[in-house]
Amino acid sequence: MNTAPEHEPYNPCFPGLDPNLIFFYAGYFSQNIINAIGDAVRLRLEQTETTGSARRKIFSTFIEMAQNIVHYSSDSLTPPDQATLEMRAGSVMVSHVDGTFHIICANPVDPSFALQLEPLLEPLRVMSIEQIKEAYRKTLRAETCEHSKGAGLGFLTIAKDSSAPIEYGFEPAANGMQMFTLKATI
Amino acid sequence: MEKFYLAATSNTPEVDFDFPARRLLLKGESYPESAAAFYGDILNKTSAFLDEMTGETLHISVQLNYFNSSSTKMLFSLFDRLNLAAEEGNTIVLDWHHDIDDETILEFGLELAEDFPAIEFHAHAIES
Numbered sequence: 001m002n003t004a005p006e007h008e009p010y011n012p013c014f015p016g017l018d019p020n021l022i023f024f025y026a027g028y029f030s031q032n033i034i035n036a037i038g039d040a041v042r043l044r045l046e047q048t049e050t051t052g053s054a055r056r057k058i059f060s061t062f063i064e065m066a067q068n069i070v071h072y073s074s075d076s077l078t079p080p081d082q083a084t085l086e087m088r089a090g091s092v093m094v095s096h097v098d099g100t101f102h103i104i105c106a107n108p109v110d111p112s113f114a115l116q117l118e119p120l121l122e123p124l125r126v127m128s129i130e131q132i133k134e135a136y137r138k139t140l141r142a143e144t145c146e147h148s149k150g151a152g153l154g155f156l157t158i159a160k161d162s163s164a165p166i167e168y169g170f171e172p173a174a175n176g177m178q179m180f181t182l183k184a185t186i
Numbered sequence: 187m188e189k190f191y192l193a194a195t196s197n198t199p200e201v202d203f204d205f206p207a208r209r210l211l212l213k214g215e216s217y218p219e220s221a222a223a224f225y226g227d228i229l230n231k232t233s234a235f236l237d238e239m240t241g242e243t244l245h246i247s248v249q250l251n252y253f254n255s256s257s258t259k260m261l262f263s264l265f266d267r268l269n270l271a272a273e274e275g276n277t278i279v280l281d282w283h284h285d286i287d288d289e290t291i292l293e294f295g296l297e298l299a300e301d302f303p304a305i306e307f308h309a310h311a312i313e314s
Contacts, residue, residue, distance in 0.1 A: 031219035035196040052287050052314060056252065060290070063217050063254050070219065084220060137297065140262055153255040161290075 026091035028077055029069045054186055057161040058101050061184050064154045065092055065105035073107035074177050101186045108177040114170045121168045124159040132159050158184050187235045198224055199250055205235045210246040216253035225260035236271040243277040265298050272304035279306045286311040
């Protein structure tokens with residue numbers, strides 16, 4: 001039975017799904033797929049009544065999340081040591097509820113990698129926007145010479161644009177993996 | 187040193203580094219799969235060129251609509267190298283273009299101006 005309230009507008013893009021859904025993709029992510037679905041996200045956002053500034057922040061958050069999936073998801077179609085043309089699985093969703101956009105991503109990670117992510121993410125939940133900007137400035141300078149693929153600065157970029165503290169979680173998933181989810185609000 | 191040119195793609199900017207004319211241009215979008223790989227060559231060529239430059243003027247124009255976090259780091263490295271060339275007696279002029287309501291790109295430009303004071307910085311707000 002459809003539980004959506006009757007006054008909710010029918011969503012022609014995603015029949016049967018949440019009427020607040022702006023964009024949803026689940027499956028394999030590569031740079032080429034990001035280029036293509038990034039175009040779709042931009043066009044979908046242009047249909048919404050949103051400022052250019054908010055649209056840019058949503059697009060930026062979407063790209064950071066999607067590229068994290070390409071680099072870090074444990075569900076990989078390409079060999080783990082392959083550094084280019086990677087293809088890995090995950091999902092990204094953008095929804096629009098009461099004037100607020102939620103951008104949520106999910107992908108499985110190795111439990112040992114989950115332990116590395118937690119200390120990067122937990123401080124971002126309690127920091128003020130000024131503290132996040134300061135941490136961003138420090139990380140930009142500190143990481144510039146290293147060869148990390150850049151998740152530290154990526155999470156700070158997401159947190160800097162989020163109007164509410166980021167939310168994240170790890171849940172047990174298939175094959176002994178942890179399902180990592182991350183949510184930003186714009 | 188010869189001109190270095192790369193056409194824009196959906197996720198990499200046009201790179202028009204006209205070293206003989208002392209004019210460098212980055213224009214478009216920047217979110218390659220590996221910013222380190224994409225900018226590595228650009229940084230090496232620019233650094234080799236700057237090694238030979240003394241007492242000259244170089245103009246760099248940045249017209250990027252969007253760059254991801256890993257590109258941000260590589261751009262920071264590029265301006266770090268350009269600032270060094272300015273401290274060594276060259277004049278480096280940076281024309282930093284940003285959309286009028288794009289505070290993220292303006293803020294990053296202002297940070298570059300603050301961190302690299304030897305570079306002559308000009309911000310240009312573009313009406314979209």
